[in-house]
Amino acid sequence: MVAGEWQERVTRESPPNVLIEHVLRYRAIAKLARESGTWIDLGCGSGVAAREGIGDPLPPEIVLVDSDREALRSAAELLGSTKLTAINGDLADRTFLSKLAERLERSPLPLAISAFEVVEHLEDFVPLVEFLRDQREQREATVVLSVPNDAFWPLDNPFHKTLWGASAFEELRHNLPPDHVVIHQLQISGSALVAQPQLRRIELELHARLDPSVNHVPTHMLAAFGPRTDLIEPQSAATPLDLIEQRRWENEREANLIYAENLALARGKLLAETERSYQELRAAFARAVEERDRLYRLVSEGDHRTSTAADGSEEQPPEETATSH
């Protein structure tokens, strides 16, 4: 029911809280991308989040890669730059990745590679992880990748080929260069007071205190490696929630729950009534059988007396009658 409403690719219509998560990751690497000879965005999608996150000026040379041609075209339009290459291909395919590596040999250095929310969409992510590691080792590329924390999503994502959580991320880290750094993306909830009517655009500052003694569960886990990871900037952002949409979704869920509980209650009552009726019928049936047997015995006795009187023989007691219940 809800799975049908999943929209995995980020578009302008994506919920603001989802969009801001994507934008923030690109904002974190904006400086790294801009100060690189080439920025490569693997699994670029529609480019909406990248355009907003990277901002202006754009990196001098951009390489976009995605398996969806339409999304790739949209990203190329949004990130229109003097030197932009859009490449359509499957990031799980070793042959494609070899060709991509050959293509990148001609790209100006230094390289910055992002692969946000890509790994979980691949049937086989091992070739991509090896490709990223090779780029770091052979081309001194700085790489940033992210995976979602599926374990904390209440619903199964039908688009994810593999499931990710803290443990799976740990498994992945064993296959990354040992100097990699880990970044957790945390969800922050907040509130704002805004005088009405609001006549102009307002920029609100975000103040949030994160206590190291508290285990803040990440929504996404990022890993970065390469010589220029220090250019990745810490980021935080907040966005007003679409309370109307959120209320619709939450109320639908609540309504479904209430409906299911009431249905269960009604079925329970019906079941109890049926059980009671069944017991009454069973008792009535037992009484009817008893009455039948009594009558049968009376008839048998009557028959016996009649035949004895007709024969003039000695009276014998009737035989025991077996009845089945």
Place this chain on the structure above:
Amino acid sequence: MRVAFVVNDLQLSGGITVVVEHCRRLARLSGWEVSLVLARERDDRDWLGYPDLEPVRVIDRNQAAAERFDIAVATWWETAYALFQLEADHYAYFVQSLEDRFYLSDQAGRKAAALTLDLPVAFITEATWIRDLLRALRPDAPCFLVRNGIDKSVFTAPQLQQAMTGHLRVLVEGSADVWFKGVPEAVAAVEGMTERHELTVVTNEPADVAPLLGPHSRAVGPLSQAELAATYRSHDVLVKLSRVEGVYSPPLEAFHCGATVVTTPVTGHDEYIIHGYNGLVCEWDDPRGVARALDLLARNRRYLTYLRYNALRTAAAWPSWEQASLFMQAALRSIARLPATNSSLTGKRLIEDIRMYAAIDAEHLLERAAFHRRAMRYEQPISELRQTPIGELAARLAHKQSVRKAAKRVLQAARRFGTKK
């Protein structure tokens, strides 16, 4: 990539199943040749558990010794002894548990198993706690974490099936004759419940468990994986009171089928069990506590549903075998990228030494056990004598200084007399 996994045999067991699941998937990869190398002599019984291993090669140790592999992987401490008989560029050790703990302190296997962790190999392990321990023990050795997958086509729960009233359906699983599985303890704890319940014990030896069971209990087994999954689905809670576990798979399988767990805080439980969220973690040696936890679940069906639902959600985030084998593939590829070491000779010598000293140790332990038995033969009559009036009198006199001095003089005189004679 030519990879050899060394196994003792191919008899049905949890550890071998894990190796076989990985091998089957790795062997389907383009450019991979995966072999299962049998460290022991082949036996017809070996093939019962895994009839269809294609495209995995199954070869014996001698055949494997004539070949060369990119990576050779030991899968159990005893197989480490055969590992260095294979020619390979890299050697790895797939550690599924700290196997020395399977043996009691006076068993020779304990030291021999522990020593294999000193071998010059790269480690692959299934559990975070083992990874942390290996890192502490062997900071020099590469270590990769590859969690076990779950067969999501077998261990499934289309929907939570739960009786809102009636008996709590309790399941105990494990080999009753393996001391660290705690099966008799679990049965005793369940039988201590005051609320209505039905107990099913899944074990390889149902007849051994039958005498322990009450009127609402039954023992079944051995079961196939599909039968085991169906059994999990028709129960509310699994009770496991293990003392030693590696990755602790049974509760995870139960979670996939919608059952919660009452468990001891055994190693591996904290990989996915959260007390009060998807299961209940009880103290060690606390059968009454286990029984009370089960009584609580029997009385409070809303809480039971909460735990079972969260167990299902936990299961949903656990990797399938397909995903697990991707990490195994990644780990093996990472090991293959490491500089080739000349660990074959070192390993061979080290393993020969370990084998020799383990054999000596085993002899010493056997001798010690024999001495212990002989000593106990004398201990018994002495203990009986001490309980007689004469024995008690002798014990009292032995405490007196004058008596001890006199006895000493008598003994010295006796010795002198013996010498003169």
